[in-house]
Each structure stands twice: as structure tokens, then as C-alpha cells.
Amino acid sequence: MMDKSKLSDPFEKARVEKGYGHMDDQNDPVTILLRHKDVRKTAHNWKTFQSGGEEVGRIVIPSEVKIRDTRQIPFEVDPPLHKEFRSLLDGWFKRPNEPAYQEKLHKQISALVDEVLNKDEVEVVRDFSLKLQSRALTLLLNTPFSESETWISWGTHVFRSEGESLDADKANILYNYIDERIIEAAKNPGEDLYSVLLGSEVNGKKLTHEEVKGIMILTFAGGRDTVINALTNSIAYFSEHPKSLHAIKENPEMINNAVEELIRYFAPLTHMGRVVTEDTQVCEHAIKADTRVSLCWASANRDAAVFENPNEVDFDRKMNPHVSFGFGTHNCLGATHARQIMRTLLGILAEKVASMDIINTDENIEELGEFDRKVGYNAITVKFNKY
Numbered sequence: 101m102m103d104k105s106k107l108s109d110p111f112e113k114a115r116v117e118k119g120y121g122h123m124d125d126q127n128d129p130v131t132i133l134l135r136h137k138d139v140r141k142t143a144h145n146w147k148t149f150q151s152g153g154e155e156v157g158r159i160v161i162p163s164e165v166k167i168r169d170t171r172q173i174p175f176e177v178d179p180p181l182h183k184e185f186r187s188l189l190d191g192w193f194k195r196p197n198e199p200a201y202q203e204k205l206h207k208q209i210s211a212l213v214d215e216v217l218n219k220d221e222v223e224v225v226r227d228f229s230l231k232l233q234s235r236a237l238t239l240l241l242n243t244p245f246s247e248s249e250t251w252i253s254w255g256t257h258v259f260r261s262e263g264e265s266l267d268a269d270k271a272n273i274l275y276n277y278i279d280e281r282i283i284e285a286a287k288n289p290g291e292d293l294y295s296v297l298l299g300s301e302v303n304g305k306k307l308t309h310e311e312v313k314g315i316m317i318l319t320f321a322g323g324r325d326t327v328i329n330a331l332t333n334s335i336a337y338f339s340e341h342p343k344s345l346h347a348i349k350e351n352p353e354m355i356n357n358a359v360e361e362l363i364r365y366f367a368p369l370t371h372m373g374r375v376v377t378e379d380t381q382v383c384e385h386a387i388k389a390d391t392r393v394s395l396c397w398a399s400a401n402r403d404a405a406v407f408e409n410p411n412e413v414d415f416d417r418k419m420n421p422h423v424s425f426g427f428g429t430h431n432c433l434g435a436t437h438a439r440q441i442m443r444t445l446l447g448i449l450a451e452k453v454a455s456m457d458i459i460n461t462d463e464n465i466e467e468l469g470e471f472d473r474k475v476g477y478n479a480i481t482v483k484f485n486k487y
């Protein structure tokens with residue numbers, strides 16, 4: 101059966117018929133915007149659809165208002181201040197384009213693929229994707245490789261535990277760790293991101309501990325489940341589509357398009373919220389001030405008004421204006437790193453792995469009111485086969 105790796109589109113009917121859906125979230129309901137055009141327009145209009153409101157954590161779904169006071173930066177900051185933070189961060193987050201960075205990343209991923217090729221079976225989420233994501237993050241933060249062992253030991257659910265969507269105790273493991281690392285960097289500055297941020301200014305003022313913490317929390321949180329889902333879904337996909345992997349082996353120049361198409365299809369982050377600042381309308385639907393909307397990247401990516409055969413993975417797709425990394429102001433700061441990880445992985449898989457067999461799967465289904473969306477796997481056991 102060749103359909104375990106499929107991610108179906110639960111939004112189609114509502115997207116075509118109305119353009120939006122509804123979900124409740126801790127008594128703070130969300131209007132989910134489903135069309136590509138509306139998602140992009142709304143993402144662009146940061147005055148009416150705000151990220152940086154007073155209630156920290158409200159744009160995240162499920163809402164983190166009750167479990168977090170630290171503002172995530174630049175995610176929960178609106179223009180014009182947003183731009184000041186992005187100017188500070190953009191250069192650092194483009195380092196994955198440097199050859200030395202790419203060489204180190206290649207070594208890490210190559211070693212991990214060798215490791216799984218020598219095992220009988222591998223639980224991919226825990227023993228492949230989490231390891232790869234954590235090790236690669238040491239390059240982005242410029243911290244010692246050994247730190248990745250701590251992050252791996254937290255497991256995949258540092259923010260979420262099975263059955264409960266939010267778990268303050270688990271989040272505190274991360275927040276306390278980051279506090280300690282910032283205090284340490286303040287005492288002994290080095291070349292890592294904590295130290296660089298502590299030495300930086302925005303609008304002529306040194307960043308505070310709290311601001312550095314807000315940036316670091318986001319770097320950990322934004323780059324964890326998303327990357328793990330992208331990696332795990334890729335392994336599942338190529339297990340069931342060995343010809344696509346062989347095609348990449350024959351034509352490595354198709355890797356960049358393949359990565360964009362996989363990321364469009366997987367949409368590793370389903371949606372993200374905004375707080376509405378005035379009574380307004382989206383696709384002729386009235387939306388009240390002080391309620392929430394979400395921008396549903398996953399639905400926009402399957403919009404037939406923009407993508408031909410949207411439910412097919414097509415590495416030869418000509419136009420691919422997917423919104424998996426967001427759109428406009430808050431577009432993903434980690435996208436360069438995430439893309440480099442995916443490109444490197446595809447190259448190494450194509451070179452070293454003849455085939456992969458899925459042994460069993462435990463799917464991760466998100467419940468979003470009227471929609472259930474498979475976003476990836478809680479666990480998936482795979483046998484990797486060498487040439």
C-alpha cells in the first residue's frame with residue numbers, strides 16, 4: 101500500500117465553499133482563513149491583523165497566554181520596531197549559505213545517515229529527525245556540538261506532552277535552560293548567538309536579558325517541531341516513492357525544486373494566528389475587533405486557484421509560490437537553515453540509501469475544530485537499506 105506518506109487536505113470543501121473555518125481554543129475562538137489570496141493579504145496587513153498585541157502568546161494556537169510572559173522576538177513585535185530586530189538578526193540567520201557551514205552540516209547528516217543504515221530498524225522521529233534537528237541547531241547558534249545531547253534528552257515534546265496541548269512544566273525546562281545560558285554568556289562572552297545578542301543594540305539600546313530570552317525561545321521553538329515534521333515526512337515520502345529518490349540521484353540539480361515542493365506539500369506549520377484590531381471583513385465574512393484569525397498556510401498551499409493538481413507532489417512544478425514559511429513581514433527567519441538541512445538530506449539520501457521500508461506508523465493528527473489534519477508522525481519505524 102503506497103499511501104502512508106500521504107498528507108491529505110482537510111480544508112478543501114470549506115476553502116472552496118466559504119473561504120474560512122472555525123475552531124474554539126480555550127474559549128478564544130479562531131476564524132481560520134483558508135484561501136491563498138486571503139492568507140497573503142491578511143499576512144501583509146499587520147495593522148488590522150496584529151502579531152505584537154498586549155497579550156503575549158495569544159497569536160499562537162493553542163494560545164500560550166496562560167503559560168508564558170516572555171514576548172517572542174521578532175515574532176510578537178509589529179513594524180516599525182519589527183524591522184529593527186530583523187535587521188539585527190537577518191545576517192546571522194543567513195550563515196547557512198556559507199560553504200564552511202554547509203560542510204559541517206553535510207558531515208553531521210552524513211554521519212547520522214550512516215548510523216541508521218547500520219541498524220535493523222529506526223524510530224525516525226526520536227532517533228533520526230530529533231537528532232538531526234538538534235545537532236544542526238548547534239551550527240545555527242554556534243554553540244558546542246555537545247549541547248545537542250541536552251536538547252535531544254528533552255525528547256520531542258518539550259513544549260507539548262501526549263494528550264495535552266500545553267504543558268507549562270515542560271516549557272519551563274527550556275526557559276530555565278535559556279536563562280542559564282544567557283547568564284553564562286554575560287559572564288563569559290563567546291562567539292555564540294547568546295553572546296552576540298547580548299552585545300547588540302536596537303534603537304541605540306543594549307538588548308535586555310528578557311529580549312535575548314525572547315529571541316532564543318523563538319529560535320528553539322520555531323525550529324523544532326517544524327524541522328522534525330519536514331524531515332520525518334520526507335523519510336516517509338521517499339520510502340513510498342523510491343523512484344523520486346533515484347531521480348534525484350540521476351539529476352541532483354533538481355534538489356532545490358524538490359525541497360520547495362516537499363515543503364509546500366508538508367506545510368510543517370499548519371497555521372498561525374493574528375489578533376484583529378478593528379471590525380473588518382475577509383472574503384465577505386465579518387470579523388470582529390479583538391477576536392483572532394489564523395493564516396492557514398497548509399490550506400493555502402493546496403488552493404487550486406494557484407496550484408495545478410495541488411494534492412500531487414510534483415518536483416517539476418514551474419510556479420511554486422507556497423506559503424509554508426509564511427508571507428510578508430514575519431516570513432520565516434529560519435528558512436535558510438531549514439532549506440539547507442533539507443537540501444543536504446536529500447543529496448545524502450539519494451547517494452547512500454537504496455530504499456527504505458516503513459515498518460509501522462503512529463500519525464500525529466491536529467484537531468482544529470471542524471478540521472482534523474495529519475501534520476506528520478508521533479512515531480514511525482523504518483528500515484534503511486544500503487546500496
Ligand code: HEM
Nearest residue numbers: 174175322323326327368372424425426430432433434438
Ligand atoms: C521547515 C521548517 C520551518 C517552517 C515550515 C517554518 C514556518 C514558519 C512560518 C509559517 C512563519 C511565519 C509565522 C507568522 O507569520 O506568524 C515562521 C516564522 C519564523 N520562524 Fe520558521 N519555520 C521553519 C523553521 C524555522 C527554523 C529552523 C527557525 C530557527 C531556528 C525558525 C524561526 C522562525 C522565526 C524566528 C520566525 C519569526 C520571524 C518574524 O517574526 O519576523 N523557523 N516560520
